[in-house]
Amino acid sequence: MSAELRKRKLDKAFSHIDVNGAGAIERDDLLGLGARLLVGFGESPTSVRGDRLVQSFDRVWTALSAQLDKDGDDSISSKEFHAGMTAAFIEGDGFDSVFRPAARAVAELCDGDGDGRVRAGEFRMLLSAFGTAYDDVDDAFDRLDHDRDGTLAVDELVEAARQFYAGDDPQAPGNWLFGPV
Numbered sequence: 707m708s709a710e711l712r713k714r715k716l717d718k719a720f721s722h723i724d725v726n727g728a729g730a731i732e733r734d735d736l737l738g739l740g741a742r743l744l745v746g747f748g749e750s751p752t753s754v755r756g757d758r759l760v761q762s763f764d765r766v767w768t769a770l771s772a773q774l775d776k777d778g779d780d781s782i783s784s785k786e787f788h789a790g791m792t793a794a795f796i797e798g799d800g801f802d803s804v805f806r807p808a809a810r811a812v813a814e815l816c817d818g819d820g821d822g823r824v825r826a827g828e829f830r831m832l833l834s835a836f837g838t839a840y841d842d843v844d845d846a847f848d849r850l851d852h853d854r855d856g857t858l859a860v861d862e863l864v865e866a867a868r869q870f871y872a873g874d875d876p877q878a879p880g881n882w883l884f885g886p887v
Contacts, residue, residue, distance in 0.1 A: 708876060711876050711881070711887065712792065712796065713788070714887040715870060715871070715881065715887050716787065716788050716791055716792075717784075718884055718887055719787075719791070719870075719871065720784055720787050720788075721837065722739065722836045722837055722884070723735045723736055723739055724784075725738065725739075725837060729783065729784060730781040730782060730783050730784075731770075731781060731782040731787065732780060732781045732782075733764075733767045733771070733780070736763055736766060736767045736770075737760070737763060737764070737767070739763070739835065739836070740759055740760055740763040742835040743759060743812065743815060743832070743835045744756050744759065744760075744815075746831045746832075746834060746835045747815050747816065747818065747828075747831060749815060755811070755814060755815050756815075758811045758814070759808075759811040759812065759815055761811075762807045762808040762810075762811040763808060763811075765804065765807065765808070766804055766805065766808050769800065769803075769804040770782060770790070770804075773790050773793075773794045773800070774786045774787060774789075774790030774791070774794070776790075791871075795871060795872055796871070796872050796874075801868055801871060801872040805867065805868075805871055805872070806864065806867075806868065809863070809864045809867035809868070810860070810864050812832065812863075812867075813860040813861075813863040813864050813867075814860055816828045816829065816831070816832050816860075816863070817860055822859060822860050822861075823857040823858065823859060823860070824857060824858045824859075824860065824863055825856065825857050826844075826847055826856060826857075829843065829846075829847050829858060830843050830847075833846065833884060833885070836884055838884050838885045839885060842884075842885030842886060843885070845882065845885065845886070846882045846883060846884065846885050849879045849882040850862065850863070850866050850879050850880070850882065850883070852879070865880065866879060866880035866882075866883045867880065867883060868880065869881060869883070870883040870884065
């Protein structure tokens with residue numbers, strides 16, 4: 707992957723979590739993203755799916771803070787995020803153990819009826835929680851919906867997350883997971 711594409715994807719990922727624009731990510735920021743997802747999908751944090759999401763986001767924070775918070779201030783700067791994500795989760799093998807369970811928990815939360823498929827409206831709610839511009843959602847969905855059936859399989863959504871965060875193919879559909887980069 708080009709250094710510029712990697713930078714744009716990591717900038718976008720950082721901004722999803724640092725919604726207040728403070729320039730640093732803290733545990734509450736990540737858990738706040740989880741809360742936006744739960745509220746958007748009308749899911750209780752104590753339900754099976756809600757608890758799975760909360761627990762997986764907490765594990766993501768634990769891993770991120772251990773790997774990325776080099777100065778030990780319980781926050782992750784943009785610089786720490788870029789360097790650490792690249793070393794541990796893009797060039798390293800940390801995606802499967804850290805991000806895949808969270809991506810699956812998010813995808814399963816989006817699958818409201820439990821049929822293994824995420825519909826366009828559910829995808830719109832997902833991207834809204836991540837702060838994606840409304841006008842970018844349809845393009846993102848269309849690029850991910852390979853068979854053009856109007857749904858995304860939960861596994862396809864998880865794979866799109868892997869392509870976005872850890873993939874190195876500049877043509878991968880997952881690069882569009884959160885809209886254009």
